[in-house]
Amino acid sequence: MSGKIIEVRNLSRSYGRNKAVDNVSFSVEEGSVHGFLGPNGAGKTTVIKMLLGLIMPDCGEVEIFGLDFFSRRNEILKRVGAVVEAPAFFEYLTAFENLKFLSKFSGGCAEERILEALSIVGLSDVKDKCVGTFSYGMKQRLGIAQTLPPRQQACISGRAHERPGPARHRWSPQAHKKTFSGERRHSLPLEPSAWRGGAGLRQGVNNRPWKDHLRIRCPGAAPGGGKD
Amino acid sequence: MNLLEKMRETFALTDFEARKIFRQKKCLAGLAVNLLLTLLVLVGFYLRKTGAIKGHRQEFEGRLITEFINGTSFCITVLLPAIYMIMPMVLAMMAASVLAGEQGNGTLRMMSVRPISRWNVVISKLLAVTLYSLFLLSCLFATSMALGSLFFGYGGDIIVFGPAFIGKGAGIFIMDSDTAMERAVLAYFFCAYSLLSLSAMFIMSSVIFRNATTAAIVPLGIYYTSYILDALPLMESIQRFLPTRYLMLWKYTMAQEIMWDRMLSDGIFLAIYTLLYVIIAGFVFNGSDL
Numbered sequence: 001m002s003g004k005i006i007e008v009r010n011l012s013r014s015y016g017r018n019k020a021v022d023n024v025s026f027s028v029e030e031g032s033v034h035g036f037l038g039p040n041g042a043g044k045t046t047v048i049k050m051l052l053g054l055i056m057p058d059c060g061e062v063e064i065f066g067l068d069f070f071s072r073r074n075e076i077l078k079r080v081g082a083v084v085e086a087p088a089f090f091e092y093l094t095a096f097e098n099l100k101f102l103s104k105f106s107g108g109c110a111e112e113r114i115l116e117a118l119s120i121v122g123l124s125d126v127k128d129k130c131v132g133t134f135s136y137g138m139k140q141r142l143g144i145a146q147t148l149p150p151r152q153q154a155c156i157s158g159r160a161h162e163r164p165g166p167a168r169h170r171w172s173p174q175a176h177k178k179t180f181s182g183e184r185r186h187s188l189p190l191e192p193s194a195w196r197g198g199a200g201l202r203q204g205v206n207n208r209p210w211k212d213h214l215r216i217r218c219p220g221a222a223p224g225g226g227k228d
Numbered sequence: 229m230n231l232l233e234k235m236r237e238t239f240a241l242t243d244f245e246a247r248k249i250f251r252q253k254k255c256l257a258g259l260a261v262n263l264l265l266t267l268l269v270l271v272g273f274y275l276r277k278t279g280a281i282k283g284h285r286q287e288f289e290g291r292l293i294t295e296f297i298n299g300t301s302f303c304i305t306v307l308l309p310a311i312y313m314i315m316p317m318v319l320a321m322m323a324a325s326v327l328a329g330e331q332g333n334g335t336l337r338m339m340s341v342r343p344i345s346r347w348n349v350v351i352s353k354l355l356a357v358t359l360y361s362l363f364l365l366s367c368l369f370a371t372s373m374a375l376g377s378l379f380f381g382y383g384g385d386i387i388v389f390g391p392a393f394i395g396k397g398a399g400i401f402i403m404d405s406d407t408a409m410e411r412a413v414l415a416y417f418f419c420a421y422s423l424l425s426l427s428a429m430f431i432m433s434s435v436i437f438r439n440a441t442t443a444a445i446v447p448l449g450i451y452y453t454s455y456i457l458d459a460l461p462l463m464e465s466i467q468r469f470l471p472t473r474y475l476m477l478w479k480y481t482m483a484q485e486i487m488w489d490r491m492l493s494d495g496i497f498l499a500i501y502t503l504l505y506v507i508i509a510g511f512v513f514n515g516s517d518l
Contacts, residue, residue, distance in 0.1 A: 052341045054518040074343035082341040088334030092251045101244050105342035146338075 003030050004066075006051065011060030013046055020046045021057070045085060048156060052082050078107045082156040087143025091132030095123055095142055098131055102146050117148040238348050238355075245326065245356030254325065255360065258318035262368050265314055269306050270375055273297055277380070300408045301386035302376025303369060304415060304482070308392065310368055311419050311476070315361065316426055316451055323357050323430030324444035331438050337518045346514045354431045354506065361423040369416050383409070393482040401484055411481050418478035418491070425475060425498050426451075428505035435509045435516070474498040 006028035013021040021043040028034050038044045049055040051062055053073050062069040064076045089098045099114045118127050121141035131139065249255055277297060327350075330336040339349065377383075386408040390398025403411065433447040434440075454472035457463045467473060477494040480487035 049517070054337060054340055056515070056517075074345075077341060077343040080341070084337055084341065085334060088338050090248055090335055092253075093248070102338065102342065104240065104244075105339070105344050107343070 004028065005030050005064065007061075007063040008047070008051070009061040009063075011047060011050060011057050011062065013043075013050060013055065013057050021050070024060070048084060051156060052080070052084065053077070054084065080156060081106075081147025083143045083147055084156075087139055087146070089131040089139060089142060089146075092130055094128050094130055095134070095145075096127040098142065099146055113148075117145040118142075120148065121145040234345070234348065237344060238352055241344065241348055241352035242355045242359075245352050246359050249322065249326065249356055249360050250363075252325075254321070258322070258360070258364050259367055261314055261318060262310060262364055263371060265310055266306050266368065266372050266375060269302070269309070269372075270379060273302060273305075274379060296385060296387040296402070297376075297380045298384040298386065299373050299377030299380060299382045300384070300405070300412050302380055303372040304386070304408075304412050306368065306372040306376075307415060307419065311422070311478070312455075315364065315423060316448060318364065319357060319361055319423065319427055320430045320433075320444040320448050322360055323353075323427060324434050324440040326353050326357060327431060327434035328438050328443040329440040331518065332440060340518050347510045350431065350435065350506070350509050350513050354428055354509075357427040357431065358424045361427060362420055365416055365420055365423065369412075373412075388482055388484075390483070393479040394487075398483070403484075411486075414481040414486070415478045418481060421495070422475045422478060422498065425502040425505070428502045428509070429471065432505040432509040432512075435513045438516075471501060474501065 004027045006026075008027070009025050011021055011024045012019070024043070024047055036044050036048070046055060050057045050060075051064070051069070053069065065079060067076055069076055089095075090101075093101070095118060096114060099117060100111070103109045103114060115124065115127070118124050121144050123138065123141055123145065126134070126138070131142065134142065327336070330339075336349075340346070383405045385405055386403050387400065388403050389400050429447050429451075430444070434443040437443040437446060451472060454470040458467050458470055458472055474494040474497040477491045477498065480491045480494075
């Protein structure tokens with residue numbers, strides 16, 4: 001496999017006259033954690049949704065794991081964990097049931113793996129409680145947990161790391177790396193606020209500052225786009 | 229993906245969708261409304277039977293009821309308001325909730341980043357709503373038969389008011405006990421078939437409108453308007469195209485001789501309508517942004 005896990009070329013999408021995404025190209029290297037920055041309305045979420053097949057682009061190419069996304073979608077999605085915008089769960093099911101069913105449709109995994117994912121995000125104690133009783137922060141953590149089983153090789157997440165509860169559970173590049181330890185993981189957290197929250201969040205992978213890792217920009221259509 | 233894998237995926241998704249429906253509190257709302265309807269009809273019949281309501285007409289009907297009302301006839305009578313009014317409303321609410329509602333709260337997006345086909349999502353939701361309708365119908369049958377038998381006695385001949393089922397020109401006749409029970413079961417069976425088509429219409433609406441409230445109100449508006457147009461004398465030229473035209477094929481089981489030819493033709497048209505709803509829903513959902 002080449003060093004590029006995600007490769008996007010000339011991706012565009014318009015809504016009527018409004019060009020939401022205009023000719024965006026970028027790539028994500030193997031074993032890296034990337035941020036995707038841009039002002040509100042720049043088209044970050046639209047790009048991520050196109051990466052996951054939630055929105056069809058007008059033109060452009062997306063390759064994940066070296067495979068063309070639009071012809072090998074199911075094969076690729078089995079290996080990708082994703083949260084787009086705020087994590088949403090079936091509130092009348094328990095945390096464990098939510099993860100069990102969601103992972104089942106990604107190829108299935110052992111119950112131990114689901115319990116491990118819940119343990120990583122600190123939700124083991126409430127695994128049998130309905131998600132409807134969870135606080136926003138707990139739902140955020142469950143959102144992170146659902147990107148783990150079965151052993152996904154890439155994680156794409158947006159807003160899932162915003163205010164994810166107590167400090168001990170806050171997401172950081174190190175935590176992310178630790179979470180993905182022993183596996184080849186590649187991450188593309190979406191929203192700028194994920195890196196603005198605290199000192200831990202600003203720190204980069206391998207003790208390098210975040211700015212070294214944040215290479216992807218979304219110029220988008222919004223006035224003043226691309227300033228971040 | 230081969231056919232077997234696709235069927236496995238559809239089965240797994242339907243199982244999941246059905247579990248979701250039966251875990252929600254709103255699932256009980258349909259049951260509660262059906263039970264309330266059964267109780268109201270029961271009270272109405274009971275008051276007639278016991279002669280609590282006086283008057284020449286009531287006395288005459290009261291005598292008929294005393295003679296012919298039993299578990300079977302009560303069970304068939306309850307079906308009329310349930311299938312025309314209650315079930316469409318409950319199913320519209322449920323279909324809007326499982327598709328448009330999930331799209332609104334983001335859970336559909338969460339599901340759609342899994343390697344599953346969007347066609348299968350639509351089909352599994354339709355099957356799950358249909359399962360729910362079967363559950364409601366079974367409960368309606370069981371409760372009405374049980375309460376009817378308890379209050380009016382099990383079995384016996386029934387009196388069929390033809391105009392209420394078949395329409396103008398149909399007479400009033402007496403059906404023997406065994407035939408009545410057989411017809412009641414058949415009527416409920418064909419109602420289930422009609423509800424599949426109705427569920428498909430509501431799912432299609434959910435896919436098109438995306439907003440749960442709109443997705444429930446618009447098809448209900450079309451449904452009730454179609455019934456009114458179907459009954460108006462000047463609308464003959466459009467009546468054959470109305471979506472409700474073929475929905476009530478179950479009522480032909482209540483004729484003196486079952487109108488199988490009419491049921492077959494209506495059943496085929498209903499299947500065509502159902503297929504069209506599913507195809508439209510599938511294509512729209514497949515091309516829509518989530």
